[in-house]
Amino acid sequence: MAAKILPVVKLATKVSIAGGALYVVYDSGLLGNSVQGSEALGKAKAAVPPAIEEWMKYFGLQAQLPTMPKIEFSPVQGWNSGVRWTISSLSEAPTKANEYTNQGLQYIKDLVK
Amino acid sequence: MSEKELGKKWDRCLADGAIKIGTGLGLGIVFSVLFFKRHTWPISLGSGAGLGMAYANCQNDLRSHYMLQRSEKEQV
Numbered sequence: 001m002a003a004k005i006l007p008v009v010k011l012a013t014k015v016s017i018a019g020g021a022l023y024v025v026y027d028s029g030l031l032g033n034s035v036q037g038s039e040a041l042g043k044a045k046a047a048v049p050p051a052i053e054e055w056m057k058y059f060g061l062q063a064q065l066p067t068m069p070k071i072e073f074s075p076v077q078g079w080n081s082g083v084r085w086t087i088s089s090l091s092e093a094p095t096k097a098n099e100y101t102n103q104g105l106q107y108i109k110d111l112v113k
Numbered sequence: 114m115s116e117k118e119l120g121k122k123w124d125r126c127l128a129d130g131a132i133k134i135g136t137g138l139g140l141g142i143v144f145s146v147l148f149f150k151r152h153t154w155p156i157s158l159g160s161g162a163g164l165g166m167a168y169a170n171c172q173n174d175l176r177s178h179y180m181l182q183r184s185e186k187e188q189v
Binding site: 014017018021022025030031033034035037038040041042 | 122126128129131140144166167170171173
């Protein structure tokens with residue numbers, strides 16, 4: 001009797017877990033449009049540090065985790081400054097090449113004299 | 114579309130992409146462990162589906178500026 005019921009119970013448990021996961025995902029708007037998705041990401045980011053703190057307190061590891069250093073580097077700013085530097089170097093390149101060539105020729109002339 | 118608006122749309126696209134791929138991966142892992150004996154293919158299917166949904170959303174969002182909305186159509 002128990003041997004017959006057990007597979008059914010197992011299947012029912014699995015289906016309920018999978019169904020619950022699907023429901024949570026649908027309900028929290030994770031599968032909606034991009035506005036809902038970015039809102040969900042914002043909520044998750046806001047919820048992570050307090051959750052980590054609570055878990056740390058629970059396990060008694062409060063003092064051991066070093067605080068995240070505040071990273072002032074912005075990838076967007078880095079990329080933009082890189083682009084600006086590249087374009088300005090490219091625009092100055094002919095002038096500089098001309099200068100260096102003239103200097104080189106002058107040097108050679110002085111050597112030959 | 115102004116530069117600022119375009120920038121915001123791209124930000125939304127990337128955030129949404131991260132969410133959808135993560136969700137797809139998570140659901141894929143759940144289904145793989147529960148029903149498919151820990152094979153890899155549900156995980157790949159889930160992440161791929163998430164990526165596809167994010168791509169479609171992004172495409173829709175970027176095109177929406179140039180599409181005539183229903184309310185505008187009625188006015189015209």
